[in-house]
Amino acid sequence: MAFKVLLTDYEFENLKYEEDVFKESGLDIEFVKAQCKTEDEVAEQAKHADAILNQYAPISRRVIESLENAKVISRYGVGVNTIDIDAANEKGITVANVPDYGMEEVSNHALALLLSWARKVTLLNNEVKRGNWDFKACVPIHRFNNQTVGVLGFGRIPRRFIEKVKPLGFKLAAYDPFVSAEDMASAGVKKMELDEIIREADYLSVHVPLIKDTYHLLNADRFSQMKKNAVIINTARGPIIDEKALIEALENGIIAGAALDVAEEEPISIDSPLFHMDNVIITPHSAWYSEEAMVELRQKAAKNIVQVLKGEKTPYALT
Template sequence: MTFKILLTDYEFEHLQYEEEVFQESGLDIDFIKAQCKTEEEVMEKAKEADALLNQYAPISRRVIESLENTKIISRYGVGVNTIDLNAAKEKGITVANVPDYGMEEVSNHALALLLSSARKVTLLNKEVKKGNWDFKVCVPIHRFNEQTVGVLGFGRIPRRFIEKVKPLGFKTAAYDPFVSAADMAAVGVQKMDLDEIIGEADYLSIHVPLIDDTYHLINEERLKRMKSNAVIINTARGSIIDEKALSYALEKGIIAGAALDVTENEPVRIDSPLLTMDNVIITPHSAWYSEEAMVELRQKAARNIVQVLKGEKTPYALT
């Protein structure tokens, strides 16, 4: 039996890692590559596919209801906001991600954004290159042991991030309704509710998935509750923050800064006021990346498909 696997879209230069996994599986596989951008394009290509490998193409309810043979949708990455999970579950289709491939990379990137913000590295670098040799442009900077790093979410990545933050002397706190205070205390982290951590954190690092409940979780009202010296760090998903409200809060000095690897629109709009602000650091959704992480991501996403097509369970199933 030949299994049809559709790669809905991709931005990689080659597909060597996926092809090796499929070749080594022992299955007869027809690997179809596409560059779908719309629901209609996915529906046209995917109707008879046994499996979908997805990067950014929309796998909406409409798409899922059109699928005739699909057993699994595997997505490159942790987030699955391109896929309608409820529709897939109703149709009995397994949805899987790769939640552990970039744990070191994302936690390192969040740490780099934290340290760059705390020591105002990018601002100082910019001023020196303009000929301004004067540390006073970065006033004030405070000792780490006088400040609190708070995380929203306490899964794999924020736990690893906190492990790297604590030796630097920061106090640490976390908000996660699904993790007990005892579990947090066991690793030296104080559990706080959402309003408390927003009001207490000097650095607030976001590590929650983008779902209906977290869309614009950080909005105008919550930004106003933050400390005036607070910096918000986001390596999760852009739409967790209301970007218009963030721009306003930064312009008016309601908070001190932002360090973002993700934005509501990607690429970030060229007319975004965030691009003109010295107290904002923006990187191009690169926190996940290292050569090693990219290989791991692609191999594991392909293995999800092989396991399900063989009648096995993938450990990364979400439905």
């Protein structure tokens, strides 16, 4: 039996890893590559597909309801906000992601942003290159053991991040309504409620998924409750932070700074005030990246499809 697998969109130079997985599967797979941008384009291309591999193209309820043969939708990455999971579940279509491919990379990147801010490495680098050879450009810097790193979320990535931060001497706290205080304590972390961690954190690292309840989780009201020296680190999803409110908080000295790998709209507009702030570090949604992580991501996303088409259950199924 032949299966049609549609790749809705991609930004890789080639599709070697996906093609190798399909070739080695023993299945008769027709691998169709597209570059869909809109719901209409996805619906047209995917209507008769048995499986869908997705990067950024929208797979909405309308798209899913138009699918005639689809058994699985596999997404490159951890987040599945491009896919209407409820609609897929109602239609009996498996949705799968790759939640563990970038665990080391994202936790490392968050750590790098934390250390760059805590020792003001980026600021000092910029000052020296402007001709200012003076440590006073970074005043004040405080010892790590006098500061609290707060973590929003306590899944795979934040736990790994915490393991890496712990030896540095910071006090550690986390917010996650689905994890017990005992579980956190066993990792050397104090469990806090959201309002408490907002008030107490000197550095607040964001590691929650983007869902309805976390959209603009960090907003003007919450910025107003934070310490004036607080710094926000976001390697999760941009819309978790109300970017307009963040800019106002930074401009008005309500919080001290931000280190962002993600934004509400990517790429960030060159006209954004964030580009002109010395108290903001920006990287281009690169926290997930290493050569090894990219290979793992692509292979596992393709393997999700193979397993479902073979009648097996992928360990990364969300529905």
